[in-house]
Amino acid sequence: MQRTIYREIKLTPQIIQLAVLLVVFILAAGGAELYIEEYGHIVTGMTNQIVWGLPHVFAIFLIVAASGALNVASIASVFGKSPYKPLARLSGLLALALLAGGLAVLVLDLGRPDRLIVAMTKYNFVSIFAWNIYLYTGFFAVVGIYLYVQMERGISPSVVKVVGTAAFLWRLALTTGTGSIFGWLVARDAYNSAIMAPLFIVMSFAFGLAVFILVVKSICGLTGRAFGARLLHRLGRLLGIFVAGVLFFVAVQHLTNLYSAQRIGVERFILLSGGIYTQLFWFGQVLIGGIIPLVLVYHPTGGAKPASILTASALVIIGGFAQLYVLIVGGQAYPLDIFPGFAASSSFFDGQINTYTPSLPEILLGLGGVALALALTGFGMKILRILPTTLSDVNVDPLNNSGKGA
DSSP: OOOOOOOOOOHHHHHHHHHHHHHHHHHHHHHHHHHHHHHHHHGSSSOOOOOOOOOHHHHHHHHHHHHTTTHHHHHHSSSGGGGGGGHHHHHHHHHHHHHHHHHHEEEETTTTTGHHHHHHHHHOOTHHHHHHHHHHHHHHHHHHHHHHHHSSSOOHHHHHHHHHHHHHHHHHHHHHHHHHHHHHHHHHSSOOOOTTTHHHHHHHHHHHHHHHHHHHHHHHHHHHHOOOOHHHHHHHHHHHHHHHHHHHHHHHHHHHHSSSGGHHHHHHHIIOOTHHHHHHHIIIIIIIIIHHHHHHOTTGGGGGHHHHHHHHHHHHHHHHHHHHHIIIIHHHHOOSSTTSSSSOOOOTTTOOOHHHHHHHHHHHHHHHHHHHHHHHHHHHHHHSSEESSBBOOHHHHHHHTTSEEE
């Protein structure tokens, strides 16, 4: 087995073109934010009924994926799986970048980013949102230390494992806090469920790993670094387990709601009569983001092909956006049950299905967050020794490659 050597990535014409494209999206997002700040949220599709729109879908996806992206490093240091160790540095860097991109979208979507100073100086500790500020900032600190101890020479593996365990537990807390934002909202029948916390945890596993697979495979291709087929196959099988877990918890979520007479209405709306939300649930979330990826990664012959795993990863990401759109926007589209057991009708949209159409500024703002996360990842790999010079099967997993290990 060769010694793993980490090197900064070198600029190539393809990388420069990609960097320019990312900068264009970031600048477009900045322009969209200034436009929203100048004219207010009236220029978006959001209303008094649907206050969390497409930017929140992007932001929550990036935050959840940030937690999941760290999973590769956790498997290496916490659970002692050596084949994942060469990927651990990139795992930590990508986790930090994704969280930064997600939080940037949230802050800019406020319309008044200066109000963040109030949120940072005055805390309402009975609010889950205040708790999440500590979880997010703590994640930066813990993962930053975790990345440092991985890269610094002379640090004992036992220290790396201790810090890695702390990062693993913190990321579970972070995703639990994000899921609890929805799980503790009692006013929305589509939210308000204890299943939200574990659902978001397993969602983070799937979304983060799918993003990680596409990022590492793409950067290896752009820099001419080998990426072993067996390693990719291993990651693909792991992705399949996480996707199956998401489908399981989604099934538990909806079966539990169907058991409650109070939530029959919202379940009928999401599963049968919700229009775009029903279509996104069955075709986007379940089929594209769940069943097809499972078929691709577990097919007896096709599952070992890199194209199948990469396609499955892309479909999981698409399905993830669909799932969060149905959860966040669809959950608000269904009317509030202000007076349970009674019918309410007024000029304030009581009892009416709320409508929402994403606007161009919202789309640009969300895509800008994704571009920022990728740009930060690329910048980190340019200035730091994050990526190994080779990720070939012989270098990463020699025993398994030679048939002597499992």
